[in-house]
Amino acid sequence: MEIRVVPYDHPDAGSLIDEVQQEYVVRYGGPDGTRVDPAQFAPPRGLFLVGYLDGAPVACGGWRAHADGVVEVKRMYVVPAARGRGLARAMLAELELSAKRAGARRLVLExxxxxxxxxxxxxxxxxxxxxxxxxxxxxxxxxxxxxxxG
Structure with missing residues (x-):
């Protein structure tokens, strides 16, 4: 998987975010109600990543500043057809690495x-x-x- 930094409102990110929101509707009866401003995922206080297989967007995830030295992981998602290949684990590892490089000491998520x-x-x-x-x-x-x- 090729992982690229993209703006939160990039079309590929948007299509994956729409898919994950639809998954929340199926699992919980409604989309994630957490307020999200695309600017929160802009460096240096945030980052959004999209993973590509053969040029197609198949995974995403981001982090945003939560508190001093703490970032919050949001919008982790892998399309159903690409699941079971370790892509979520690879995306999570890249999110952790990029957050650490940006000075984060801790990650939190819901x-x-x-x-x-x-x-x-x-x-x-x-x-x-x-x-x-x-x-x-x-x-x-x-x-x-x-x-x-660490």
């Missing part, structure tokens, strides 16, 4: 219990429970995870 494959990916990548935060802090199905960058 996911949900109806995404067991995402929870398994993050836990197997060293993420552990953190205190709830953000839009879904009080949502019963929300899972809040974090990882300190």
């Amino acid at each position: 996911t949900g219990s109806r995404q067991p494959e995402a929870v398994a990916l993050y836990r197997s990548s060293g993420y552990t429970d953190v205190p709830p935060f953000g839009y879904y802090a009080n949502a019963p199905e929300s899972v809040h995870l974090g990882k300190t960058l």
Whole structure:
């Protein structure tokens, strides 16, 4: 997979974000309600990545400043046809590396219990429970995870 830095509002990012939002509708009954400003994903306080296979966008993910030295991972997604190939793990590793290069010491994220494959990916990548935060802090199905960058 070729991973490229793109603006959050790039057409390829937009199509993948639309797909992940539709997946949230299927799994949770509605899209992610977290407020997102595309400017939050612009360097140096954020970054958005799209992964390509044979020129087609198949994966995405980004991070944005959350607190001093902490960034929040958002919009991790792999299209269904490309799942099971380690692309999500590769995207997560690139997000972690780019965040560390930008000075982040810790990553946090929100996911949900109806995404067991995402929870398994993050836990197997060293993420552990953190205190709830953000839009879904009080949502019963929300899972809040974090990882300190080495």
